Amino acid sequence: MKDQFYKYIERLQDRITSTIEELDGAAKFNEDIWKRDEGGGGKTRVIENGAVFEKGGVNISAVYGKLPEALRRQFKVDEGDFFACGLSLVLHPKNPFIPTVHANWRYFEMYNSQGEIVTQWFGGGQDLSPYYLFNEDAIHFHTVCKKVCDNYQEEFYPIFKKNCDDYFWNTHRNEARGIGGLFFDYLKETDMFTMQDRFDFVTAVGNSFLESYVPIVEKRKNMSYEKSHKDWQEIRRGRYVEFNLVHDRGTLFGLKTNGRIESILMSLPPSVQWKYNYSPEKDSEEQKLIEILTNPKEWV
Amino acid sequence: MKDQFYKYIERLQDRITSTIEELDGAAKFNEDIWKRDEGGGGKTRVIENGAVFEKGGVNISAVYGKLPEALRRQFKVDEGDFFACGLSLVLHPKNPFIPTVHANWRYFEMYNSQGEIVTQWFGGGQDLSPYYLFNEDAIHFHTVCKKVCDNYQEEFYPIFKKNCDDYFWNTHRNEARGIGGLFFDYLKETDMFTMQDRFDFVTAVGNSFLESYVPIVEKRKNMSYEKSHKDWQEIRRGRYVEFNLVHDRGTLFGLKTNGRIESILMSLPPSVQWKYNYSPEKDSEEQKLIEILTNPKEWV
Numbered sequence: 238m239k240d241q242f243y244k245y246i247e248r249l250q251d252r253i254t255s256t257i258e259e260l261d262g263a264a265k266f267n268e269d270i271w272k273r274d275e276g277g278g279g280k281t282r283v284i285e286n287g288a289v290f291e292k293g294g295v296n297i298s299a300v301y302g303k304l305p306e307a308l309r310r311q312f313k314v315d316e317g318d319f320f321a322c323g324l325s326l327v328l329h330p331k332n333p334f335i336p337t338v339h340a341n342w343r344y345f346e347m348y349n350s351q352g353e354i355v356t357q358w359f360g361g362g363q364d365l366s367p368y369y370l371f372n373e374d375a376i377h378f379h380t381v382c383k384k385v386c387d388n389y390q391e392e393f394y395p396i397f398k399k400n401c402d403d404y405f406w407n408t409h410r411n412e413a414r415g416i417g418g419l420f421f422d423y424l425k426e427t428d429m430f431t432m433q434d435r436f437d438f439v440t441a442v443g444n445s446f447l448e449s450y451v452p453i454v455e456k457r458k459n460m461s462y463e464k465s466h467k468d469w470q471e472i473r474r475g476r477y478v479e480f481n482l483v484h485d486r487g488t489l490f491g492l493k494t495n496g497r498i499e500s501i502l503m504s505l506p507p508s509v510q511w512k513y514n515y516s517p518e519k520d521s522e523e524q525k526l527i528e529i530l531t532n533p534k535e536w537v
Numbered sequence: 538m539k540d541q542f543y544k545y546i547e548r549l550q551d552r553i554t555s556t557i558e559e560l561d562g563a564a565k566f567n568e569d570i571w572k573r574d575e576g577g578g579g580k581t582r583v584i585e586n587g588a589v590f591e592k593g594g595v596n597i598s599a600v601y602g603k604l605p606e607a608l609r610r611q612f613k614v615d616e617g618d619f620f621a622c623g624l625s626l627v628l629h630p631k632n633p634f635i636p637t638v639h640a641n642w643r644y645f646e647m648y649n650s651q652g653e654i655v656t657q658w659f660g661g662g663q664d665l666s667p668y669y670l671f672n673e674d675a676i677h678f679h680t681v682c683k684k685v686c687d688n689y690q691e692e693f694y695p696i697f698k699k700n701c702d703d704y705f706w707n708t709h710r711n712e713a714r715g716i717g718g719l720f721f722d723y724l725k726e727t728d729m730f731t732m733q734d735r736f737d738f739v740t741a742v743g744n745s746f747l748e749s750y751v752p753i754v755e756k757r758k759n760m761s762y763e764k765s766h767k768d769w770q771e772i773r774r775g776r777y778v779e780f781n782l783v784h785d786r787g788t789l790f791g792l793k794t795n796g797r798i799e800s801i802l803m804s805l806p807p808s809v810q811w812k813y814n815y816s817p818e819k820d821s822e823e824q825k826l827i828e829i830l831t832n833p834k835e836w837v
Contacts, residue, residue: 269814283813283814285812285813292811292812292813294813408792409792409793409798410798471808475805478778478782478809479782479802482778482779482782482783483782483783483789483792489783492709492783493709498709498710499813499814502779502811503813505775505811506811507810507811507812508771508808508809508810509778509808509809509810509811510807510808510809511592511802511805511806511807511809512585512592512807513583513585513592513594513799513803514569514583514799
């Protein structure tokens, strides 16, 4: 399973980066291959200063070895070995009418002292953070998310959509990071699903990513904007930073377990503003976004 | 003691904000008075878009009531009341040759069910985060810090200077946030010191703040700079954000205990950049700063 999934994310990384490069038309991804001292490593691909994408990363990694202290505590085991691999991506567009997107699909295995698999699961999801809200974009993104879920199980979309709203809740701001999408974790073998079923589902979600996002970029990338739109984008990017550094479990886990810092923090936006106590004008387009972020809604 | 210290920080806030306004020459502080539902409140004063200061806050607060859950856990007590007051300031200058400065002086009391003081202490300090290193500025700042400490106890400066280097260590970057200063906490009554001695020391440190920082601002504020200097400042401000949101105990405590978010996050810089895997050129001025931040040194 681990080889099957790693091969999948390798191919998916190629597919996503080549599509994003085409869409950008100007910048190319730079690749950094890194090794982890304790076992494994990754391929980080970052694009900067593009025509469409101001900054973005599409990274894969596969790491293994002794369970780090933090994971031992989390899983309440004394010792053990693990394997984890996944693809993580964040794309920060230049044009404030294009939403930022984040996605991650991952697989985890834990072993006993005989090297046998004790437990294994998939996790991941994808979510959208617009700066200006176009209902049709939100509906398109969620429709693709729902369609891929409905092919497997009717309950998946409502559950994973709610998980996503809950997970990306910026508690100290009392608002969502974005307009959500899908979030799932600990997809294990059950009476109903084999690990192969789980693999089929997670890879179907991964395969749907470009379809969920690229049409939105194409529709918005040539819209003209003013400095005030860019300022608002940079202020909202501040909330993105706050979520990632204060609340995001993956980011904090990476920072506290000696992960490759630059691969983890590629998620941070290229330019950000913090203004004191800023709030948009009543009935403005900016205020409309805030209303949706404070009251997440059903899009499909 | 609590009234005596609160009156002190009220006067100190006035003195610091009026001096900073004079130094800036263009912008004025705006004051927000806020109340805490559970007891107490504060006076937040923020300056933005000045001629010298791009953003800064000089805030005081006094809060009291039942010990919040997080403090009960930290102090390992089942219940109790508390009182806490303090002044916190962060100043982010526009000119990248002027360092950012942070300071905080605070007082804490805890009571038993009869309302008697069980324990009380002072804490605080001040530290400097330059973007370009001028040895004479670092020496000046630390000389003022040492002088005020030496008036009380010879051991204070070396201990509180090391505390500061340790506290403001950005572990995930393996570098200091800045070039340090003083950091002290839990200054309680001992055989050697009464609470009045502690008060005298902490207020002497507070009184020394303007002397430690203002001459540096005056020396640097008219130096001309290029866009590349500003870019470097904004990249380093990113590290400042990372420290405050990932590691700073005060910030995280505030965010997780329903503090006044905008007063806490006034510490975040006005404009920030994150570039992937950026490192300055060998032998550059930027690289010289990094060398000091990765190997904190004795300045006096």
